[in-house]
Amino acid sequence: MDMTALCPLDGRYRGQLDSLRSQTGEAAFATYRVQTELTWLQILSGLKLPHFKALNASEKKLLSSLFPLSANDLSVLRAIEFEGYKNIPATRHDVKAVEYFLRLKLQNTVLKDRLNYLHFSLTSEDVNSVSYALLLANGVEKALLPAFEKLHRTLMQLSRKEAASVLLARTHGQPAVPTTFGKEIRVTADRLARQITQLKKQQISCKFGGAVGNFNAHTAAFPGVNWPRAAKQMIDTLNKGRKIKLVLTPVSTQVDPRDSYAELFDNLRRINVLLIDFCRDMWQYISAGLVHQQAVKGEVGSSTMPQKVNPIDFENAEGNLQLASALCDFFSNKLPISRLQRDLSDSTVLRNMAVAFGYICVAQNSLFRGLGKIAFNRAAALTEVKNHPEVLAEAFQTILRAANIQNPYEKLRDLTRGRTVTYDDFQRFIKELDVPQLIKKQLLALTPENYTGLAAQLARR
Numbered sequence: 001m002d003m004t005a006l007c008p009l010d011g012r013y014r015g016q017l018d019s020l021r022s023q024t025g026e027a028a029f030a031t032y033r034v035q036t037e038l039t040w041l042q043i044l045s046g047l048k049l050p051h052f053k054a055l056n057a058s059e060k061k062l063l064s065s066l067f068p069l070s071a072n073d074l075s076v077l078r079a080i081e082f083e084g085y086k087n088i089p090a091t092r093h094d095v096k097a098v099e100y101f102l103r104l105k106l107q108n109t110v111l112k113d114r115l116n117y118l119h120f121s122l123t124s125e126d127v128n129s130v131s132y133a134l135l136l137a138n139g140v141e142k143a144l145l146p147a148f149e150k151l152h153r154t155l156m157q158l159s160r161k162e163a164a165s166v167l168l169a170r171t172h173g174q175p176a177v178p179t180t181f182g183k184e185i186r187v188t189a190d191r192l193a194r195q196i197t198q199l200k201k202q203q204i205s206c207k208f209g210g211a212v213g214n215f216n217a218h219t220a221a222f223p224g225v226n227w228p229r230a231a232k233q234m235i236d237t238l239n240k241g242r243k244i245k246l247v248l249t250p251v252s253t254q255v256d257p258r259d260s261y262a263e264l265f266d267n268l269r270r271i272n273v274l275l276i277d278f279c280r281d282m283w284q285y286i287s288a289g290l291v292h293q294q295a296v297k298g299e300v301g302s303s304t305m306p307q308k309v310n311p312i313d314f315e316n317a318e319g320n321l322q323l324a325s326a327l328c329d330f331f332s333n334k335l336p337i338s339r340l341q342r343d344l345s346d347s348t349v350l351r352n353m354a355v356a357f358g359y360i361c362v363a364q365n366s367l368f369r370g371l372g373k374i375a376f377n378r379a380a381a382l383t384e385v386k387n388h389p390e391v392l393a394e395a396f397q398t399i400l401r402a403a404n405i406q407n408p409y410e411k412l413r414d415l416t417r418g419r420t421v422t423y424d425d426f427q428r429f430i431k432e433l434d435v436p437q438l439i440k441k442q443l444l445a446l447t448p449e450n451y452t453g454l455a456a457q458l459a460r461r
Contacts, residue, residue: 001014001015002014007355009355009358009359009362013358013362016361016362016365017358017361017362019142019143019361020139020143020144020354020357020358020361023135023138023139023142023143024135024138024139024143024353024354024357025354026074027068027069027074028068028135028138029131029132029135030069030074030077030098031067031068031069032130032131032132032134032135033094033095033098033127033128033131034066034067034069034098034101034102035067035131035134035238036126036127036130036131036134036238037098037099037102037118037119037127038063038064038066038067038102039234039237039238040120040122040234041055041063041114041117041118041120042055042060042063042237043230043233043234043237044117044120044230045114045117047222047225047230049117049222049225051116052114052117053113053114055111058110059110059111062109062110062111063111066102066105073101073105076101076104077097077098077101080097080100080101080104081093081094081097085104086104088100088104093124094124095119095124095127095128096124098127099118099119102115102118103115103118106118121210121215121217121218121221122208122210123210123211123254125207125254125255125342126207126208126209126210128350129206129207129208129255129256130206130208130234130235130238130246132206132350132353133204133205133206133246134238134246135353135354136204136244136261136264136353137204137242137244137245137246138244139354139357140199140202140244140264141242141243141244143357143361144199144268144357144360144361144364145196145199145200145243145244147361147364148192148195148196148199148271148364149196150368151192151364151367151368152189152192152193152196154368154371155185155186155188155189155192155371156186156189158182158185158371159182159183159185159186159189159459159460160182160459160460161182162180162181162182162185162376162459163180163182163183163455163456163459163460164180164182164452164455164456164459165180165181165182165376165378165381166178166179166180166181166378166381166382166385166448166449166452167179167180167181167184167290167381167385168381168384168385168388168391168448169184175388175390175391176391177391177394177395177451178385178391178448178449178451178452178455179452179455180452180455180456180459181290181376181381182455182456182459182460183455183456183458183459184281185459186458186459188274188275188277188278188281191274192271192274192275195267195270195271195274196271198267199264199267199268199271200243200244202244202260202263202264202267203244203245203246203247203260204244204245204246204247204260204261204264205246205247205248205249205256205257205258205259205260205261206235206246206247206248206249206256207248207249207252207254207255207256208231208234208235208248209227209228209231209252211254212253212254212341212342213251213252213253213254213341215227215228215231228250231248232248235247235248247260253338253340253341253342254338254341254342255338255341255342255346257336258335258336259336261331261332261335261336261353262331262332262333262335262336265328265329265331265332265356266328266332268324268328268356268360269324269325269328269329269332271360272321272322272324272325272328272360272363273321273325275317275321275363275367276318276321276322276325279314279315279317279318279321279367280318282311282314282370282374283311283314283315283318286311286314286374287311288384289377289380290376290377290380290381290384291374291375291376291377292374292375292376292377293309293311293373293374294373294374294375295309311370313366313367313369313370313373314366314367314370316362316363316366317363317364317366317367317370318363320359320360320362320363320366321359321360321363323359324356324357324359324360324363327352327355327356327359328356330349331349331353331356334346334349335349335350382449385448385449386447386448386449388448389421389422389423389425389426389448390416390419390421391448391451392426392446392447392448392451393412393413393415393416393421395443395446395451396408396412396426396429396430396443396446397409397411397412399439399442399443400433400435400439403435403436403439405433405435411429415429423447427444430443430444
C-alpha cells in the first residue's frame with residue numbers, strides 16, 4: 001500500500017482495482033485517445049482524399065499495433081506534454097501531445113508521407129468526447145457490470161437456499177407478519193436485476209463534428225465529402241464487438257450534450273441506493289442476532305473488546321456506495337451543462353468519473369466479503385416469530401371477514417393492540433366465537449411459523 005497516496009483508491013484500496021484501472025486509468029485513457037486518432041486516420045484513408053493513399057492491410061495492422069500504449073510510450077507522451085521531448089517542445093496540451101507522439105512513432109514508417117492527416121479537422125473535444133465514451137463504456141462493460149451480475153447470482157442463490165426460512169417481518173420497526181429470509185433477499189435481487197437490465201441498454205453518446213459541431217473545417221477543405229457519414233462510420237468501427245455501445249450525437253456544440261452520461265450515472269446511483277438499503281437491512285439482521293457472521297481468524301473487531309465481530313463489510317460497502325452516489329449525482333447535474341458552445345469547467349470533472357466507479361468497485365468487493373461470511377440463524381428467527389403470536393391477528397380477522405362475520409377487525413384490535421398476547425389468548429378467543437366449527441378449525445390450525453403466505457414460492461420463482 002502506498003502510504004503517500006492522497007486518495008484511498010490509490011492507497012488502501014489500490015489492490016482491489018486492477019481490473020477497473022486497466023479500463024479507466026490514465027494509461028487507458030491515453031490509449032483511447034491514440035485509438036481515436038488512428039481510427040479516424042483509417043476512416044480518412046477510405047475517403048479518396050488528395051495526397052492520402054488508402055491504407056493497405058499491413059499499414060492498418062501497423063496502426064493497430066500502436067495501442068495499448070507501453071510504459072515507455074506513456075513516459076514519452078507525458079514528456080511531450082510537460083517537459084518536451086527531443087525536438088518537440090512541451091505542449092502543455094494533452095491532446096496535441098498525442099498528435100505529436102503519433103507523428104514521432106510513425107515518422108520512420110511507411111506512413112511517413114500521410115502524417116499530415118493526423119488529427120485532421122478535429123478539435124480536442126472530438127478526441128476527448130470519443131475517448132471518454134470509450135472509458136465509460138469499457139468501465140461499465142468490463143468492470144462494473146460483471147460484478148453486478150455476480151452479485152445478483154449470489155443473492156439469488158441465498159434467496160433460494162433460505163426460501164422457507166421463517167422470519168418476523170417488521171414494518172415501522174414493529175412486528176408485522178411472518179415472511180421468509182429468502183423472500184426478503186429476493187426483493188433486493190429483483191431490484192438489482194431491473195437496474196442491470198437498464199444498465200446493459202445504456203449507450204454512451206459522443207460528438208465528432210469539429211470546433212462547434214458543424215464540420216466547419218471539414219467542409220471548407222473538402223465540401224464534397226459526406227462528413228457526418230464519415231463520423232458515424234468512425235463510431236461504428238469503434239463499436240465492433242462491444243456490448244455497451246457508443247452512439248454519435250448528430251447535432252452538438254463543441255461538446256456532446258452528455259445527457260447519456262446523466263442517464264448512466266443516474267442508473268448507477270439507483271443501484272447504489274438499493275444496495276445501501278440492503279446493507280442497512282443486513283446490519284439490522286446481524287445486530288438482532290438473526291444473521292451470524294463467521295469470525296475470521298486473526299481479525300480484530302475492536303481494539304478493546306476482543307469479543308466483537310462487527311458487520312464491517314456491510315458498513316464499508318454502505319459508506320463507499322454513499323460516496324459513489326454523491327459523485328454520480330454531481331456528474332448527472334454538472335456534465336450536461338456547458339455555457340454557450342463550450343466552457344472548460346467540465347474538464348477537471350470528467351477526469352474524476354472513474355473515481356465514482358472506483359468506490360462502486362470497492363463496495364462490490366465488500367458486499368462479496370460480507371455475503372461470504374454470513375449464515376441465517378434459523379433457530380433464532382423461528383424463536384422470535386413464535387414469541388410474537390399477535391402477528392396472527394391479521395390472518396384471523398381476514399378469515400372472519402371472508403366468513404362474513406361482522407366487525408372482526410375491531411374484535412382483534414381490542415384483543416391485541418398495545419397488549420402482550422399469548423397463543424392461549426387466541427385459542428380462547430376462537431373458542432368463544434359464534435362461527436362454524438370448520439372456521440374455528442381453520443383458525444386453530446394457524447401458527448406464527450406457518451403463516452408465511454407465498455413467501456417461499458416467491459423466493460424460488
